[in-house]
Amino acid sequence: MAIPIIVQIRWRPNADESSIGCSRIGQAVAPNKTWQSHRGCSDDGHLQLGATDRVEDLPSTPGTYRVIEIDFSVFNDGRGYSLARQLRTQYQYAGELRATGDIRIDQADMLARCGFDTLELPADTDMAQLETAINAITVHYQADVQLGSGSVS
Amino acid sequence: MYIYNEPDRALLAQRTEQFAGQVNRYLAGELAEDEFQQLRLRNGLYMELNAPMLRVAIPYGLLSSGQLRALARVARTYDRGYGHFTTRQNIQFNWPKLEQVPQLLADLSQVEMHAIQTSGSVVRNITSDPLAGVAADEIEDPRPWCELLRQWSTLHPEFNWLPRKFKIAVTGARNDRAAVRFHDIGLQVVDEAGPNTVFRVWVGGGLGRSPFMGQVIHERLPGTQLLNYVEAILRIYNLEGRRDNKHKARIKILVNALGIDVFKVKVDSEWALIQKVQPGLSGEIVEQMRAHFVESRYDPSAPGKSGRLTFDCDRNADFARWVAHNTTLHRVPGYRIIYASLKAPGAAPGDLGAKGMEALAGFAERYSFGEIRVSHEQNLLLAHVREADLYDLWQGLRIHRLATPNIGTLTDMICCPGADYCSLAHASSLDVASMINQRFDDLDHLYDLGDISLKMSGCINACGHHHLGHIGILGVKKRDEHWYQLTLGGAPGNDGAIGKRLGPAFAADEIVEALEQVLRAYLAWRRPRERFIDTWRRLGNTPFKEAVYGDTHHRTDTLAA
Structure with missing residues (x-):
């Protein structure tokens, strides 16, 4: 199987709504190369978390990692969205937050809104389709991690 | 009732277009079956025995006459001429064709209606008391809070992939007509609260294969913290609810496995962290929302004309029987709340044809400020009818078989x-x-x-x-x-x-x-x-x-x- 690509999300804020730009920034590291283990930290400051990991159990404060990856073993398991929100809002984690595993382009906007800024996607991802999907909804009721307040929270 | 503003309309238009795109990609073979299933469920579309079934949201059971007319058009154009009102105050259409669903939803979006989150593992339609705003035993109108919850839960980015569906009900009355004890979260306005709204919060109720009554998790939650507290509950549920077995994935199983005390400690500590970054609802937002639901069109001369009701009851026993069973007192003197029974003999409970919908929309415009409500018991209500108008209304309802005087009886099933x-x-x-x-x-x-x-x-x-x-x-x-x-x-x-x-x-x-x-x-x-x-x-x-x-x-x- 082709090695997945890494896509960077760029917010383009406007007055009332925001669009998102997507650009391919590289390839994913081949699996099992640098990771020590789940919850382990690799040499280059990457931390990998799975759905059952909890932010309060991290070996050191989130800010010490350059990249935190949250893995989705199956696309309809939503735990990673809450982990991302906790890291961004409660732990003020400012490094790179990457979504890996089974994620689909129709989920990209909500991943972004929860604070992910890079997505690991299949090598054959259609970038134009991704950009359409991620910008399908630009008006939001809720506060977003990057944008702050929505209309009700 | 709540009228959409520009952002509400923009969001709905975008969502309608997004879903149309997803349907088209599926029909073109570009979306996998498993993914499309999850995406369509989040927009109320089931694949049933005969055809797709589309569940359209009726937020807290409140409809305008224009919306009811639009539902009638949908029933005629895309279905076999009828719809089925559900116990969750929604309406289901059993015969639309998949290819036509995007256009159906585009039609509905013109009257501010949709199927967002009417199925799937997400926060579902917020349900409430069908007598909200008119009941004599009401402490506070729950609908502004329902609408705040509706907006907050609509396309919430964190909670689109919960372990299982999630149902919230709100009541503002002393007598609970919204079954708040049997929802994932139930909210009841607490009495003697003073000027600020305070809720009792129930969690972990539900029916299905393992029925549970909810337990009280907060006795006095300030209304301004409502969204933060619900967010804390949902986050704990999203992280810790079971995902290995769909029959054990509802929050009721989690609450009962942990015990309410342990669950509450987790929620409270999450809530404390949330409050540090989100102060809560401002009083101003709550006041603005309340203003949408203030009803001020009552006729001050209505009580003086109510003598006609006694006169009509005396001369017509059938009418008197209908008044006794299908109407109830309104808190404004001279007015009544009337129930249009969808339980006529031979009718499928909760079903209503397009003609009936249009007739009822007309009656609502003539007699009840153009407003219709759906009850959990699968009947429709006109909530503000002058007593002097009851006889005329009854005659109209009878023509459409909406006046079966059986509300609250065995056949009102x-x-x-x-x-x-x-x-x-x-x-x-x-x-x-x-x-x-x-x-x-x-x-x-x-x-x-x-x-x-x-x-x-x-x-x-x-x-x-x-x-x-x-x-x-x-x-x-x-x-x-x-x-x-x-x-x-x-x-x-x-x-x-x-x-x-x-x-x-x-x-x-x-x-x-x-x-x-x-x-x-x-x-x-x-x-x-x-x-x-x-x-x-x-x-x-x-x-x-x-x-x-x-x-x-x-x-x-x-x-x-």
Whole structure:
């Protein structure tokens, strides 16, 4: 199987709504190369978390990692969205937050809104389709991690 | 009622277009089956036995006449001319074609309606008291809070992939008509709160295969913290709810596994962290929302004209009977709340044809400020009718078979669509409903039986809330045949209880006779003016069991499965 690509999300804020730009920034590291283990930290400051990991159990404060990856073993398991929100809002984690595993382009906007800024996607991802999907909804009721307040929270 | 502003309209237009794109990609073979299933469910679209089924949201059961007319057009254009109102105050269309659903939704978006989050593992339609804003026992109108919750939960980025569906109900009255104890989260405005709204919060209630009554997790939650607190509950549920078994994935299982005290500690600590970054709702937002629901069009001269009601009742016994059973007092003098019964003999409970919808929309415009409500009992209400107009309205309703004077009686039953429409169902429910209607067609007999709620589900998923009926009927499948279990003693409100199973199930040709035996036993044992539920509470299942099963040894032998 082709090695997945890494896509960077760029917010383009406007007055009332925001669009998102997507650009391919590289390839994913081949699996099992640098990771020590789940919850382990690799040499280059990457931390990998799975759905059952909890932010309060991290070996050191989130800010010490350059990249935190949250893995989705199956696309309809939503735990990673809450982990991302906790890291961004409660732990003020400012490094790179990457979504890996089974994620689909129709989920990209909500991943972004929860604070992910890079997505690991299949090598054959259609970038134009991704950009359409991620910008399908630009008006939001809720506060977003990057944008702050929505209309009700 | 809440009127959309520009961002509301923009969001709905974008969502409608997004879903149309997803349908088109699926039809073009660009979306995998498993992914499209999840995406369509988040927009109310099921693939059922005969065709797709689309569930359209009616937020907290409130409709404008224009919206009801639009539903009638949808029924005509995309369906077979009718819709089915559900126990969650929504409406379902059973016959749209998948390719037409995007256009159907585009039509509905013109009247600010949609199918967002009416199914799937997300926060579903917020339900409430059908008498909100008009009930005499109301502490505060719950609808502004419902609308705030609706907006907050709509396309919430964190909670689109929960372990399972999530239902929230809100009541602002002393008598709970929204079954808040039987929702994932139930909210009840607390009395003596002073100027600021305070909620009692219930969590972990639900029906289905393992019914639970909710438990109180917060006795006095300030309204300004409502969204933060609900967010804390949902985050704990999203992170810790079971995902290995869909039958154990509802929050009720988590709450009961941890125990309410441990669950509360987790929620409270999450809530504390959330409050550090999100202060809560401003009083200004709450006030703005309240302003949408203030009704000020009442006619001050209405009470003076109410003499006509007495006059009309005296000269027409049928009308008087309808007034007694299908109307209730409004808190504004000179007005009544009226129930249009969707339980006419021979009709499928909750079904209404396009003509009926349009007629009711017209009556709402003429008599009730153009507003219609859907009740959890699957009837429609006109909430603000002048007493002097009741006779004219009654005559109009009769033409459309919407005036069956059976509200609150046995034949005002709640019923899911059952195995005739639903691919989950084990047994037909509509056939049984029809047999019950035939057997109990004598109004005087129905009135003698008094207040009884009969609730029927075609399978253990309990869409018909059989656990909460004074009498519940549950369809089960045995040896490929439809069988029916009776439960007695359920109730949804302040006296909430989960019904108890009476005994072995009955075949389709036995269930109505069994029901009749239960009712005969009630008539034999009741004290003067004692309701069915009170007789049952006094005596329990035993005398009913004896009445129904008689020679129990014989029945056990033949029915053991």
